[in-house]
Amino acid sequence: MADVAERAGVSTSTVSRTLRGLSTVSPEVRARVEQAARELNFAVSRQAASLVTGRTGNVAVLVPTLDAWFMGAALSSLAPLLRSAGMELNVYVIPDMAERTSFFERLPARRNADALLVFSFDLTDAETARLDGLGMPVIYVSQHVEGRPSVYVDDVAGALHGTRHLLNLGHRRIAFLETVGASGFSFSSNERLVGYRQALTEAGVPLDDDLVAATAVGDKRGTAEVLGRLLSLREPPTAIFAEQDEVAVAVIRTLRRTQIAVPERISVLGFDDQPLADWFDLSTVAQSPSDIGREAGELALRLIEDSQAEHERHVILPTHVIPRATTAPAPRPQDEQEADR
Amino acid sequence: MADVAERAGVSTSTVSRTLRGLSTVSPEVRARVEQAARELNFAVSRQAASLVTGRTGNVAVLVPTLDAWFMGAALSSLAPLLRSAGMELNVYVIPDMAERTSFFERLPARRNADALLVFSFDLTDAETARLDGLGMPVIYVSQHVEGRPSVYVDDVAGALHGTRHLLNLGHRRIAFLETVGASGFSFSSNERLVGYRQALTEAGVPLDDDLVAATAVGDKRGTAEVLGRLLSLREPPTAIFAEQDEVAVAVIRTLRRTQIAVPERISVLGFDDQPLADWFDLSTVAQSPSDIGREAGELALRLIEDSQAEHERHVILPTHVIPRATTAPAPRPQDEQEADR
DNA sequence: ATGAAAGCGCTAACAC
DNA sequence: GTGTTAGCGCTTTCAT
Numbered sequence: 001m002a003d004v005a006e007r008a009g010v011s012t013s014t015v016s017r018t019l020r021g022l023s024t025v026s027p028e029v030r031a032r033v034e035q036a037a038r039e040l041n042f043a044v045s046r047q048a049a050s051l052v053t054g055r056t057g058n059v060a061v062l063v064p065t066l067d068a069w070f071m072g073a074a075l076s077s078l079a080p081l082l083r084s085a086g087m088e089l090n091v092y093v094i095p096d097m098a099e100r101t102s103f104f105e106r107l108p109a110r111r112n113a114d115a116l117l118v119f120s121f122d123l124t125d126a127e128t129a130r131l132d133g134l135g136m137p138v139i140y141v142s143q144h145v146e147g148r149p150s151v152y153v154d155d156v157a158g159a160l161h162g163t164r165h166l167l168n169l170g171h172r173r174i175a176f177l178e179t180v181g182a183s184g185f186s187f188s189s190n191e192r193l194v195g196y197r198q199a200l201t202e203a204g205v206p207l208d209d210d211l212v213a214a215t216a217v218g219d220k221r222g223t224a225e226v227l228g229r230l231l232s233l234r235e236p237p238t239a240i241f242a243e244q245d246e247v248a249v250a251v252i253r254t255l256r257r258t259q260i261a262v263p264e265r266i267s268v269l270g271f272d273d274q275p276l277a278d279w280f281d282l283s284t285v286a287q288s289p290s291d292i293g294r295e296a297g298e299l300a301l302r303l304i305e306d307s308q309a310e311h312e313r314h315v316i317l318p319t320h321v322i323p324r325a326t327t328a329p330a331p332r333p334q335d336e337q338e339a340d341r
Numbered sequence: 342m343a344d345v346a347e348r349a350g351v352s353t354s355t356v357s358r359t360l361r362g363l364s365t366v367s368p369e370v371r372a373r374v375e376q377a378a379r380e381l382n383f384a385v386s387r388q389a390a391s392l393v394t395g396r397t398g399n400v401a402v403l404v405p406t407l408d409a410w411f412m413g414a415a416l417s418s419l420a421p422l423l424r425s426a427g428m429e430l431n432v433y434v435i436p437d438m439a440e441r442t443s444f445f446e447r448l449p450a451r452r453n454a455d456a457l458l459v460f461s462f463d464l465t466d467a468e469t470a471r472l473d474g475l476g477m478p479v480i481y482v483s484q485h486v487e488g489r490p491s492v493y494v495d496d497v498a499g500a501l502h503g504t505r506h507l508l509n510l511g512h513r514r515i516a517f518l519e520t521v522g523a524s525g526f527s528f529s530s531n532e533r534l535v536g537y538r539q540a541l542t543e544a545g546v547p548l549d550d551d552l553v554a555a556t557a558v559g560d561k562r563g564t565a566e567v568l569g570r571l572l573s574l575r576e577p578p579t580a581i582f583a584e585q586d587e588v589a590v591a592v593i594r595t596l597r598r599t600q601i602a603v604p605e606r607i608s609v610l611g612f613d614d615q616p617l618a619d620w621f622d623l624s625t626v627a628q629s630p631s632d633i634g635r636e637a638g639e640l641a642l643r644l645i646e647d648s649q650a651e652h653e654r655h656v657i658l659p660t661h662v663i664p665r666a667t668t669a670p671a672p673r674p675q676d677e678q679e680a681d682r
Numbered sequence: 683a684t685g686a687a688a689g690c691g692c693t694a695a696c697a698c
Numbered sequence: 699g700t701g702t703t704a705g706c707g708c709t710t711t712c713a714t
Contacts, residue, residue, distance in 0.1 A: 001707065011685045016709060026683060041474065043451040047397060048707035050388045051690045058431075067417040072408040079407070079434035088453070090399075091430045093420035110384040112429070133382065249620060276620065279590060342691065352701045357693060367699060389691035392706045 001044070007036040019044055046088075059300055060090040060113035062103070064120055069274040071119065074141070074293035078117075081297040087114070094121075104130050115300040117141055137303035141296045142188070144314065149303065151296040151315040153287040155188040158319035159195025159243070162269055162285040165321045166239045167203045170330035171267060174200070175230050175237035177251065178214040179244045192243045192271065211237055215247060223250045231260075238266060238330045245270035245277045245284055252280060252326060263328035273322055281325035291317055342385070348377040360385055387429075400641055401431040401454035403444070405461055410615040412460065415482070415634035419458075422638040428455070435462075445471050456641040458482055478644035482637045483529070485655065490644065492637040492656040494628040496529040499660035500536025500584070503610050503626040506662045507580045508544045511671035512608060515541070516571050516578035518592065519555040520585045533584045533612065552578055556588060564591045572601075579607060579671045586611035586618045586625055593621060593667060604669035614663055622666035632658055 005012045010029060018025050018033040025033075036042075050056045059082050063071050079089050090113055094100045104127050109116055113136060120142040123131075128145060131138045140150040166174050176196045178189045193212070200207055210233055213226045230237055242248035248270030252262050262268055263283075270277055273286030295315045302309060346353045351370060359366050359374040366374075377383075391397045400423050404412050420430050431454055435441045445468050450457050454477060461483040464472075469486060472479045481491040507515050517537045519530045538548055551574055554567045571578055583589035589611030593603050603609055604624075611618055614627030636656045643651060 012708080013686080013710080014684060017684085020709090024683060029683080043448065045392075045452045045707055047388045047391045047452070048690090049709070051386075051392060051692085051707080052709045054690080056388060065413075065417055066407065066420070067413040072406075072413050075432075076406055076408040076434060076436070079432060080436060080440065083433070083440070083449075088449070089432045089434075091416075091420060091432050092424070093417060093430075095417070095421060099421065099424070107384065108424075108429070111386045111388075253620070276617070279594070279617065279620070353692080354694085354702080355700060358700085361693090365699060370699080386691055389706090390693070392691080392708085393693045395706080 001042070003040055004033065004036045004042050007040065008033045055114050055304075056112060057086065058088045058090045058113040059115050059117065059297075059304075060092060060109040061117040061119060062092045062094060062109075062121070064093075065095055066091070066093060069272070069276075070142075070289045073289035074119065074296075076293070077290035078293035078297045081294055082301075085301050087301070107134060109136075110134055114304045115139065117296050117300055118143075137300065137307050139296055139300050139303065141292060147312050149299055149310060149313050151292055151299060151317070153188075153292065153317045153319055155191035155319075156195040156198065158271065158285045158287065159192035159241070160199045161195075161319065161321050162241055162271065163196045163199035164203075165283075165323065166241060166267060166269060166327065167199060167205070169239070169267065169327060171237075171239040172205050172330070173208075173211065173235055173237040173239070174205075175211040175213065175240045177226070177240060177242040177247055178212065179242075179247055180214045180216050189243060196241060215250075217244065217246045217250075220250060220254070223247065224254050227251060227254055239269065239327070240266060241269045241271075243271045245272040245274050245282060248282055248284065248326075249276055249280050252282070263326050265331060267327040267330070269327055277322075277324070283324045283327040284322055285319050286322050287319045288317065342383070344381055345374065345377045345383050348381065349374045357385075396455050396645075397453060398427065399429045399431045399454040400456050400458065400638075400645075401433060401450040402458040402460060403433045403435060403450075403462070405434075406436055407432070407434055410613070410617075411483075411630045414630035415460065415637075417634070418631035419634035419638045422635060423642075426642050428642070448475060450477075451475060455645045456480065458637050458641055459484075478641065478648050480637055480641050480644065482633060488653050490640055490651060490654050492633055492640060492658070494529070494633065494658045494660055496532035496660075497536040497539065499612065499626045499628065500533035500582070501540045502536075502660065502662050503582055503612065504537045504540030505544075506624075506664065507582060507608060507610060507668065508540060508546070510580070510608065510668060512578075512580040513546050513671070514549075514552065514576055514578040514580070515546075516552040516554065516581045518567070518581060518583040518588055519553065520583075520588055521555050521557050530584060537582060556591075558585065558587045558591075561591060561595070564588065565595050568592060568595055580610065580668070581607060582610045582612075584612045586613040586615050586623060589623055589625065589667075590617055590621050593623070604667050606672060608668040608671070610668055618663075618665070624665045624668040625663050626660050627663050628660050629658065 001012050001015050005015045010033060014025060014029060015033050018030050046057050065071060082089050092103060094103055115137045116134060117139045118141060138148060140148055142152050144150050144152055163174060176193060197207055213230060215223045215226045240251055242251055248268050252268050255262050255266060260266055270282045270284035273284045277284045299315060342353050342356050346356045351374060355366060355370060356374050359371050360378065387398050406412060423430050433444060435444055456478045457475060458480045459482060479489060481489055483493050485491050485493055504515060517534060541548055554571060556564045556567045581592055583592055589609050593609050596603050596607060601607055611623045611625035614625045618625045640656060
């Protein structure tokens, strides 16, 4: 910066003021400084600047993985937003418990970012408390944390509407397939289950715990077993609501391989609306990770400006049902009743 | 840091030495300092440290998007590797030309990272030259840049082996479907086309430009048109080699919707082996983005240590053919010949 | 509107 | 093995 100052024939203070766009610089001097900076290919050192301003210009995000549709979409909308605010994006990937423990022990983001976005973890109270002491705004994304700024989708309403969609098609025996996630990724299972139950209760359909099962993404065998169990119930489901598209697709493949027609005999509904859903013509409940990313980013920027504002703000985003080809009217109930006589 | 020093009854130098793990600290003092640091919840400011060491502790990556299988997988392997080397990961997402221009104009990574990984761009010479002047090691990933460290997959060999796989199944009319990418993402089209041609030439099968076509990911209509053109050739292909799984899947769906059996009448081969390939039982040429990410990260760390070492090193990774259910022996050629008589 | 000077929190010589 | 000291490159009072 001294070089630039010398070349422009001014002091470093003036260079600093110019480069930060302060208005207290005469146009003439400004032009000279800018030219000098350009000629010398000069860029301000964030490190040195942050040392005195106390702001790093970084936003940190804590994610369980980058290898998932949700994260990719969310960060793809978050990143340009931060950039246009002059902020850098710092990513911490915490794929397993070991990394997670180490992160919360060392808190490497400390003093290294102006805000932290925590994506999709089910944090313990101790972890939340630890983040409280981080000395920067922490925004919880895809999870609700009491009394802290959070951005998430209305999972209850999503599952409610999804279930209603199936009810409207005449289904009465509707199974719900939870995802048991790895690596602390929260799939909002509980919320979605609540919505499912709520819709059934609303419609006067009795709850049946036999219709609620769990499986893991990618666990083909497990999924097949779970399906086998559901289908061998005395009153098997005519529809299956999976709380994640990946699981829904696995279900469809398994059913079709077993010569069970989807949606003629069994309807399948997913949750997410990731590209996979379109590939498989899967009916699903859509959420928008890019909206989530954007809202979270905007909230972060506002909190950086004024850490008191919106201290406990919760941003709740909508979902909507997208009917495609895997949900259809339930097989006529009289058939089943006749079979029972 | 002064607080820690006072609490431990030592100088700040000793605190600094202790916290950086230098061995020139007596065990007894070390213990005292560490305890004090823990009690005060102290963490070293990277900003201040980097000001004097000249190293930022950041590795920057330039990516076209995060919303793609390849990037997610590559960064998911890169990130933990950097973390365990004590480095932070700084992500620059450049989704369009405007952002790209602005990035190369302002070079925000300048002075802000110790190395830059450039993923999957087709850079102009001017851009490469600009990066040369960045003052840090630049590693090119998923692309070969003459005389600069690069990490990429052997696309020629991949396409060669993929094409051979089809030739071995008896196919002689093999179409090649290029992807015309958006946002400067390089899909290594040219290399793969070279491999395809090489395999055909090797096998004495004449090249036919009518069999080489292009389409974009997600462009259903375009893909359908291209397929229509291929199928209405006087000698239509019995196999289609798409240079990306997504396109291969789009092809399969279009064919099946048109009642053309895959693989009975037409074989389809992809390239990538992303999860989608497994969902659709797609035969494909596999590459490993996580290996790419790891190799790139290791190379970056080595170059940070010694920027002269491996200055022009190219790391070339292998591919392998994964036959699944979408490639099968070509329809018996005598049928076609008889039809011609 | 501009400059001088102090200091942000740390590390690296250099002394002891 | 430990302390003292001098900056690293900026921003920010405070003068002028």
